[in-house]
Amino acid sequence: MNDLHVLPKVRDSNSFLYVEHKKIDQEDKAIALHDKAGKVAVPCADLSALLLGPGTSITHAAVKTLADNGCLVLWMGEGGVRFYAQGMGETRSARNLLRQSRLCSDEQLRLQVVRRLYEMRFPEPLDPGLTLQQIRGKEGIRVREAYARASRESGVEWTGRSYKRDSWADADPINRALSSANSCLYGVCHAAIVSAGYSPALGFIHTGKMLSFVYDIADLYKAEITIPAAFSAAADGPYSLETRVRRTCRDRFHNDRLLQRIIPDIERALSVALPGEFLGEAANYDSSDNPPGTLWDPESGLVQGGVNWDDPVEGG
Numbered sequence: 001m002n003d004l005h006v007l008p009k010v011r012d013s014n015s016f017l018y019v020e021h022k023k024i025d026q027e028d029k030a031i032a033l034h035d036k037a038g039k040v041a042v043p044c045a046d047l048s049a050l051l052l053g054p055g056t057s058i059t060h061a062a063v064k065t066l067a068d069n070g071c072l073v074l075w076m077g078e079g080g081v082r083f084y085a086q087g088m089g090e091t092r093s094a095r096n097l098l099r100q101s102r103l104c105s106d107e108q109l110r111l112q113v114v115r116r117l118y119e120m121r122f123p124e125p126l127d128p129g130l131t132l133q134q135i136r137g138k139e140g141i142r143v144r145e146a147y148a149r150a151s152r153e154s155g156v157e158w159t160g161r162s163y164k165r166d167s168w169a170d171a172d173p174i175n176r177a178l179s180s181a182n183s184c185l186y187g188v189c190h191a192a193i194v195s196a197g198y199s200p201a202l203g204f205i206h207t208g209k210m211l212s213f214v215y216d217i218a219d220l221y222k223a224e225i226t227i228p229a230a231f232s233a234a235a236d237g238p239y240s241l242e243t244r245v246r247r248t249c250r251d252r253f254h255n256d257r258l259l260q261r262i263i264p265d266i267e268r269a270l271s272v273a274l275p276g277e278f279l280g281e282a283a284n285y286d287s288s289d290n291p292p293g294t295l296w297d298p299e300s301g302l303v304q305g306g307v308n309w310d311d312p313v314e315g316g
Helices: 060-068 095-105 107-119 132-154 165-170 173-195 212-218 222-235 241-255 258-269
Strands: 016-019 023-027 030-035 038-042 049-052 072-076 083-086 295-297 301-303
Touching: 016 173, 016 241, 023 060, 030 060, 049 173, 060 072, 072 173, 095 107, 107 132, 107 258, 132 222, 173 212, 173 222, 173 241, 173 258, 212 258, 222 241, 241 258
Parallel strands: 016 049, 049 072
Antiparallel strands: 023 030, 030 038, 072 083, 295 301
């Protein structure tokens, strides 16, 4: 393989950095954060995602440095609870996106992926005779038990999930903590998905949103990581709650080696056998810097790009 951009090293990266009310510029081969208190240098070679909150400004040179190091840049709302825009992932290969799009657009293949995504949430195998509605019922019980268990262990009262974006301050501390924790998880899953060349919009369980696939993948880890993290932070009181949640999530993501798990879990979920040879030599798509690569043809499959098709064909 001549181009390592086909295989982004997201598994080797750290998790994420959330920044607000800072100026960001390039410093050597890293970036630097500036505010009234001074300057902090941040090495970005091992950073997977930079989440930019309100009050941040970033230079063109800093964005280029982040992109060159395979770090996804995400523009977020206050506390990371809203997602506005994203940069570009590291991989140049379209192979994973093509596979994802075909699985998503075929009803039977999509159902297989949906069942796999649900099965991955349970420690025991699911009865193959269960309908999708029955599986969703079991999933609801699993999530409710996760909330109840975290409530017992932390001592934080739990009355149910309630959150409205337009009235953030009206939510109780534990619901704000859960929303903040999930936002951090979405950012990390989003970074892994885009870095590996998948689309965050082509979901299987979730649909209709630009982050549907992010929600599909993040749901694999909520009961294990973000629910306990949110209850643990809420147990220490409401002071600087969102900040403490992000720090707790950062530590949990690192200790649980989350980024090393996400891409293998995606590959496992999407390892449904595809009929035919739809992808052809897809492993070589965009694997070099020579544009425009191969071309699609309805009869021949893939044909070599860079040919002047207006030229007369020999023997024609």
